[in-house]
C-alpha cells in the first residue's frame with residue numbers, strides 16, 4: 001500500500017478525457033478520504049450506558065464502577081466495539097474545505113459513470129487497548145484500495161477499502177477499522193419485465209386481532225377494542241385484556257375527536273411514496289386510547305402538542321383507506 005498524499009495537485013483540476021475510469025479511480029488510493037475528526041466528547045459513562053442498554057450488553061466492567069474496580073481492568077472501560085462511536089460526525093457535520101472530501105469526489109466520479117448504488121460489505125476492527133472514561137479520540141481515514149471492476153449479484157462495481165485509524169489524546173493508536181463498500185451499477189431490469197409500478201403506501205398487516213379495526217375504517221368508522229370483562233378500552237388491538245386478562249371483547253365506535261399527544265416530522269431518509277415534510281402524530285382520543293396516524297391539512301410547522309384534531313378517512317388507493325386526523329373545524333377557524 002502506498003500512502004502518498006497528493007496535497008500539491010488540485011483535486012478540482014479536470015481530468016483528461018482519455019484517461020480511463022479505472023486510472024482515475026486509482027489516483028485516489030492513498031489519499032485521506034476526509035479530514036481528521038476529533039471526538040466531540042471524551043469517552044464517557046452516559047454514552048457507554050446507553051450503548052450497553054441498546055445492544056443488551058450486561059458486562060458490569062462497562063457500567064458498574066465497583067465490579068469494574070475489582071476486575072482485571074481496575075476501573076471502568078468502554079466496550080471495544082464502540083470504537084467508531086466516539087468520532088461520529090453528528091447530524092450536522094462541519095462541511096469539509098474544498099479538496100478535503102476525497103471520498104465524496106471519488107463517489108461523485110462513480111455516480112457520474114453510472115455506478116450510482118452503494119452498499120457496505122465488510123467491517124473489521126482491531127483494538128490496541130481498552131478505552132477508559134476520559135480518553136479523547138481522533139480519527140483519520142484513508143482510501144486504502146480500490147478494486148478492479150467486479151461483477152456481483154447486485155451489479156458490476158468497484159470495492160473501495162477505507163482504513164480508519166483511531167488515536168488517543170497522547171497520539172497513540174488505540175484501534176483501526178477497515179470498512180469496505182461496493183459502489184455499483186444496479187442490475188438492469190430484464191427487458192421483458194413490465195415497468196415497475198410506482199411505489200404504494202405500505203399496507204397494514206391485517207390479522208384476526210385487528211381485522212375489526214380495518215374493516216371499520218373501510219366503513220368510515222373508528223373502532224376501539226373494549227374488554228367485556230372490565231369494560232376498559234385498549235389500542236392497538238390484542239387478544240387479552242392487560243388488566244383483567246379476559247379474552248372476551250367487543251368494540252366501541254369512537255367519536256373521532258382527540259388531541260395531538262405527541263408527533264414527529266420525519267425528514268430523512270425520504271421514503272416513497274410519502275411526501276415531505278409530513279406529520280406522524282400520536283393521537284389521544286377523547287375516549288382515552290391513543291393511535292399513531294398522520295396530522296394532515298395543516299402546515300407541519302403549525303402542529304402543536306395538545307391541539308384538537310378530528311378523524312377523517314382518506315382513500316389512498318383502490319385497496320386502502322386510512323384514518324387520519326386534521327385540526328378540528330372550530331380550531332381552524334379561531
Ligand code: ZN
Nearest residue numbers: 227230241244
Ligand atoms: Zn378487562
